[in-house]
Structures are given as structure tokens and as C-alpha cells.
Amino acid sequence: MTFNLDEFLPYRLNIAATLISRRFAALHQDESGLSIPEWRVMAHLANEGAVSVRDIHKRVNLDKSIVSRAASRLEGAGLLRKSAHKGDRRLISLELTTEGRRLMQRLGRIADAFQAEIRAELGKDAAGFEAGLDRLIARSASGGQP
Amino acid sequence: MTFNLDEFLPYRLNIAATLISRRFAALHQDESGLSIPEWRVMAHLANEGAVSVRDIHKRVNLDKSIVSRAASRLEGAGLLRKSAHKGDRRLISLELTTEGRRLMQRLGRIADAFQAEIRAELGKDAAGFEAGLDRLIARSASGGQP
DNA sequence: TTGACATCATTGCACCTGCAACGATATGTT
């Protein structure tokens, strides 16, 4: 039996992702109270303006049910606004309110600072690490190893 | 607004971990039917022999309630055995059955092959990627940036 | 126009997770 869990890449990847998420959550939680899905929805809206649930679902890797519920909570918190999409009444337009935009400006700064901190910790391995990350995502997203 | 979610490291890390976990699950699911917690418990037992719930909880980053429930399911499936710990009756000794050991031999081979596949995909970035991963885990586990 | 089929957002449901009790047992102090 040569296999060792501590050296297993999927395991280490999972641990690292969990720890980094916790660290980031600890940084912005007090200020925002956002969960991870809510954070992703807000971050996407901050970049893209008015989009549908389906757009977010596809772009930020969240099940559409999760996007839907997150949007409802965020609407209740006054951070985004839902409106009917002109032309296609199946769609819903989501966009940030002024308050939502203001929050995302602060969170954007926190996020940038945190990313800089991580890159500093990575030091000379930063470039290789990020290149590997992107390669894994690209290879895995397309369904395997084509 | 300069922030972009797609370039945000915690986000990319989370996506990569999820995708890799899915790929690995797809490989061994048919053969084993194990969930991620069950897989971790089994993998640890395969290396360590008889250990307690608390040991696993600390070593493989799972809440003790999750370890406890996973162990019960695995016991029901005939893959591990619970027995009283001599000397300290609060503890429970967990160890693989013959069937469990046999399963882990097959899964160990699958895991090793999968890891080789990932390293091949990473190519020249493999070393930097893994070094970065370990560094992030080490820095984050110790509570921050000491 | 009608009808078959696709797409969108929401909801229901079963499962998993994280956290906080809880009872049982150990340890340490007096």
C-alpha cells in the first residue's frame, strides 16, 4: 500500500480551497455578511450590469436554484433589483442597486488586497501555481482530456 | 471597478477543486460508491491501521460528526470494523475489514493513476503548482500570516 | 394558427454539513 492521502492532489486542492475561502470570508464577513454564492452573484453583477439568472448560473458555476435563492436574499437586503426583461418575459434582469454598488466597491478593494497577500505568500511559485490552476480548470471543464 | 471574479484566486481555486473532485469521483464512483468523507476515512485507515474517530477528524480535516456518520455507514457496508479501545473506553478503534482493505487496494491504484494524469496535464507547471499548494495550506492552517 | 419542443426561473425534496448539546468516561486537584 503505497498510496498516501496527504500527497493526493485532489485532497490537497480541496483543503487549500477550503482554507483560502475561510480566510477570505473572515476578512469580508463583518462588512458584508455575504455567503459565497451571494458574493459570486454580486461580483458578477458588478462587472456585467444587468444579466439574467441563467447568465450568472453559467458564468460563475452555480446551480440556477442557488442563484435564484441568492438573488432573492440579496433583493431583500436591498443590494440588487429584479426587473422584467424587455422582449423575453421568461428572463429576469438582475442589477445592483446603488447600495449594492457601494458595497461591491469596498469588497473589491478587500478582495484585491487579499489576492495580493496570497500572491506574496506564494512568492516565486505564484506564476506556476496560477498557470497550473488555469490549466486544470481548462482541461477539466471541457469534460476530460480531449 | 477593476475587480474581476474570473481572475480572483479563491474563486479559481474553488472551481478547480470542485472540477477535480468531480473527475475523480466519476472514476471511482462505480467501483466504490464512496462519498468524499467516506473516501478520506478509508484512505486514512488504509495507511494507519487502527485509529479513533478523533484521530481521523484531526488528520483529514473532517468534523468529528462527519467522521462518526461516515464510519457508521462504512461499518454497515462491511468495509470497516469498530471495536472498543483497550485502556480508554471513550475511544473507538476503527480498522478496515479484509473487504475494506481489498477495496482500498483497487482505489489506491485508481487514485495513483488519476494523480499521474493530472500531473501530466500540468506539465511543466506541476512542480510550481504543487509547491504553491503546499505553501498556501501551510500558511493558512497556522491561522493567517505569521 | 396550432402543436411539439426548448428554455427560463422557481420551488420541493432528500441529502449533507457544521455546530452545539449530550451522556459517558478520564484526568487532575484538593
Next chain:
DNA sequence: AACATATCGTTGCAGGTGCAATGATGTCAA
């Protein structure tokens, strides 16, 4: 010995997640 405190495994419970309906709307072809 007796008590306070700590540790172990289990369980209850609230909340989150993934998946499969569901109903509303859109598209396309005959």
C-alpha cells in the same frame, strides 16, 4: 474519596446544496 474540568463519540437541528419537477413563456415547423 470527591469534585470540577476535559475529552470522546453520538445525535439533533438549522441551514445550504444538487437535482428533478413545475409552470410560464418562446421558437419553430407544418
